[in-house]
Each structure stands twice: as structure tokens, then as C-alpha cells.
Amino acid sequence: MPSTRAAPSPPRAPSETEAVQASKAELVVDARHGTGESPVWHAGEQALYWVDIPGRTVDRWSPEDGHVQWHAPQMPACIAAVAGRPGQWLAGMEDGVHTLDLGCDGQARLTPLAPVQHARAGMRFNDGRCDRQGRFWAGTMLMDMVAAARTGVLYRLDGATLQPVLDGLITPNGLAFSPDGRTMYLSDSHPQVQAIWAFDYDTDTGTPSNRRLFADMGPLPGRPDGAAIDVDGGYWICGNDAGLVHRFMPDGRLDRSLEVPVKKPAMCAxxxxxxxxxxxxxxxxxxxxxxxxxxxxVFALRPGTQGLPEPAWQP
Structure with a gap:
């Protein structure tokens, strides 16, 4: 396993006058989801998709059609569109990775693709997404977070096989890739860790290396949860428990934080x-x-920058 080294300049907590900005968050959907996760903007449909993990739903919102949802037979945690297959999604769930067909009857139909062998009972997938080349990555966790069990594994989907790449995680989160795809980010949001790491990423082989500490969020408000990347390489990550979304620059500097009107923002897109x-x-x-x-x-912020199209999974 690659070694960890400290970032050159650790971030400092944002001051009230410098970094925290009242962001005028707009309520998009009063979904009241237990755990709203994995938002993905579908550019072709001009619609936002996301999941409610304990509610076992895949949700969609667009300005034209409003909010609709599909019910799944097990908990979906992370999703990615499937390239060339309208209406089909890839999902990391409880027992592995499945393809989902979102039908007209409000049901999400599962087709098993890649089963996972969990280290113990009571685990599921958590955060995940595709790299810039369309490879699907996702991490697993023990649902009993109080146990603080380091049984979580980060997997890469190779065809119909889940390849374990990094283990020893408690609550893997914050997966993201730089605009050029050559840096991979990953966090562990458990209270005992609260760290974000950066890796060099081989875009040809899908191999991360040179693991290093990107940001220690222990001294900062909020635990690191789900993340997104902007066109300048800014890494936006939800500060769970603090009602903030933080932006870190590629050098690890905390640039600013935006407020949302809830304590537990989970992921951004x-x-x-x-x-x-x-x-x-x-x-x-x-x-x-x-x-x-x-x-x-689900809320909408105007951060003053632009994001990047979310890659679809390339089967």
C-alpha cells in the first residue's frame, strides 16, 4: 500500500470574515430523504438524478418535469449513467454492483453485474463515481459506524469483476478526479479519521499511486463527505454536521466555504x-x-464557477 505523506501546507479553519459565505441556498426538492446521496447531472436530459439510501429510491428532478422517483429492492448508494443506454444506470448497492432500468411504473429493475464479498455482515456500498475515462469506482462500509470497523474497501469495476484497490477504510467518501484525470481524491468521513487524500492517477491503467494527505479536516468544521470538482480543479466537499460546502484548491488550500440551511449536507454535483x-x-x-x-x-448554490460533465460508465 502506498505511503502517506503530509501536505506541504495544512489548511486552516475558515474565519467568519474570510471564507464562510452566506450562499443563499435555494431549495430545489423538499425530499426529506434519510440519506440523499450521489447527485449526478444528466446533461442530455438536463435533469438531476440522486438516491435516498435508506429509502431505497432513485430520484430525478428537472425544471420541466419536477420530481419523480423509482423504488429499488435494495439500498442504492452511488450511481452512474450507462453510456449509450438511455434510462439505464449503474449502481453500487448492498450486495454488489447492478445495472438499473428505470421503468414507467416507478420501479427500478436490477440486473446483477458484479457481486462483492464483504468482510462481514451489515456492509454496503457508499460513495462512488466514474473516472474521466468511464471506469466505475466505489467504496464499501459497515453500516454500524459506531463500530469504527476498518473493513471498507475501495473497488474498481473491471468488466464484471470488482477489483479491490485500497482497504482499511471506515467510511470511504469524497471520491473525485481532477479535470485532467491525473489526480484522484478520496476521503474517509468517519469521526476517527476525517482525512482527504490525493493520489497520482494513471489514466491508461486506472491505477492510483503516491497516496498523500491532501487535507486534514479534523480541525475544520464538518466531516468530509461527498465531493465534486470544478473547471479550475477546485475540490468541493460537503462538511457534514457543519452545514457547509468547502472548496479546496489543488494545492490543498481551503479557498472558501458556502452555507446550506441543514446540518448534514451529504454530496454535491x-x-x-x-x-x-x-x-x-x-x-x-x-x-x-x-x-x-x-x-x-436538495439545494442549489451559485458558487461563481463551473463544473465538468459527469462521465458515464463505459461498459
């Missing part, structure tokens, strides 16, 4: 006709939500 809207999904925890009634919703 650029979308809209010009890819200049940052959509943010969120988590609706149990308990008193009087201070965050919109928890579990």
Missing part, C-alpha cells in the same frame, strides 16, 4: 445548462428538526 449550479443533497437525521426543517432536501 455541478449541473444546470452551464454547469454553474452546485446541487447539494442532504441527510435527515432522527430527532428534533425544528432548527432544520428542510433536512433531507
Amino acid at each position: 455541478f449541473g444546470g445548462p452551464a454547469l454553474d449550479t452546485l446541487f447539494v443533497t442532504s441527510i435527515r437525521p432522527a430527532g428534533d428538526l425544528s432548527d432544520q426543517p428542510l433536512a433531507g432536501g
Whole structure:
């Protein structure tokens, strides 16, 4: 396993006057999802797709059609469109990777593609996406986060086989690829870790190397959750528990943070006709939500930059 080395200049917490910006987050869908995750902007449809993990749904929203959803027989955690197959998606779920056909009856039909051998019971996939070349990557986790079990594995999908690439993770998250595809980012959002790593990435073979600490979020507000990349290589990551979305520059410097009106933003994705809207999904925890009634919703921010088209899986 590659060694870890510290970033040249660790980020500092944003001050109230410098980095945290009131962002005028717009509510897109009052979804009230238990765990809204994996937002993907489908440029061909001009629509946002995402999932609710415990609700077992795949959701879609567009300005023209509003909000619709499909129910799945097991929990979907991360999705990617399938190139050349309209209406079909790839999904990391509980027992492996499946293709999903989203029918007209509100049901998502599963076709098993690549089963996974979990280290123990009670695990599922979590964060995942495609690299710039259309390879699908996804990580697994134990759903009982209190156990803090380092049983999570980052996999690369090779044909119909899941190739384990990195192990020893608790809650893998924050997977993203730089605009040129030559840097891979990965975080572990568990409270005992709260780290983001960068890797050199061989675009020909899909091999990460030279693992290094990109940002230690322990001193910063929020745990590192799902992420997105902008055209300048800025790495946007949700600060779970802090109601913030942070932007780190490629050198590891914390550039700024945007507020959302919920405590647990989960993942973000650029979308809209010009890819200049940052959509943010969120988590609706149990308990008193009087201070965050919109928890579990999907929000839109205008961050002042543009994102990149999300690659589809190349079967």
C-alpha cells in the first residue's frame, strides 16, 4: 500500500470574515430523504438524478418535469449513467454492483453485474463515481459506524469483476478526479479519521499511486463527505454536521466555504445548462428538526464557477 505523506501546507479553519459565505441556498426538492446521496447531472436530459439510501429510491428532478422517483429492492448508494443506454444506470448497492432500468411504473429493475464479498455482515456500498475515462469506482462500509470497523474497501469495476484497490477504510467518501484525470481524491468521513487524500492517477491503467494527505479536516468544521470538482480543479466537499460546502484548491488550500440551511449536507454535483449550479443533497437525521426543517432536501448554490460533465460508465 502506498505511503502517506503530509501536505506541504495544512489548511486552516475558515474565519467568519474570510471564507464562510452566506450562499443563499435555494431549495430545489423538499425530499426529506434519510440519506440523499450521489447527485449526478444528466446533461442530455438536463435533469438531476440522486438516491435516498435508506429509502431505497432513485430520484430525478428537472425544471420541466419536477420530481419523480423509482423504488429499488435494495439500498442504492452511488450511481452512474450507462453510456449509450438511455434510462439505464449503474449502481453500487448492498450486495454488489447492478445495472438499473428505470421503468414507467416507478420501479427500478436490477440486473446483477458484479457481486462483492464483504468482510462481514451489515456492509454496503457508499460513495462512488466514474473516472474521466468511464471506469466505475466505489467504496464499501459497515453500516454500524459506531463500530469504527476498518473493513471498507475501495473497488474498481473491471468488466464484471470488482477489483479491490485500497482497504482499511471506515467510511470511504469524497471520491473525485481532477479535470485532467491525473489526480484522484478520496476521503474517509468517519469521526476517527476525517482525512482527504490525493493520489497520482494513471489514466491508461486506472491505477492510483503516491497516496498523500491532501487535507486534514479534523480541525475544520464538518466531516468530509461527498465531493465534486470544478473547471479550475477546485475540490468541493460537503462538511457534514457543519452545514457547509468547502472548496479546496489543488494545492490543498481551503479557498472558501458556502452555507446550506441543514446540518448534514451529504454530496454535491455541478449541473444546470452551464454547469454553474452546485446541487447539494442532504441527510435527515432522527430527532428534533425544528432548527432544520428542510433536512433531507436538495439545494442549489451559485458558487461563481463551473463544473465538468459527469462521465458515464463505459461498459
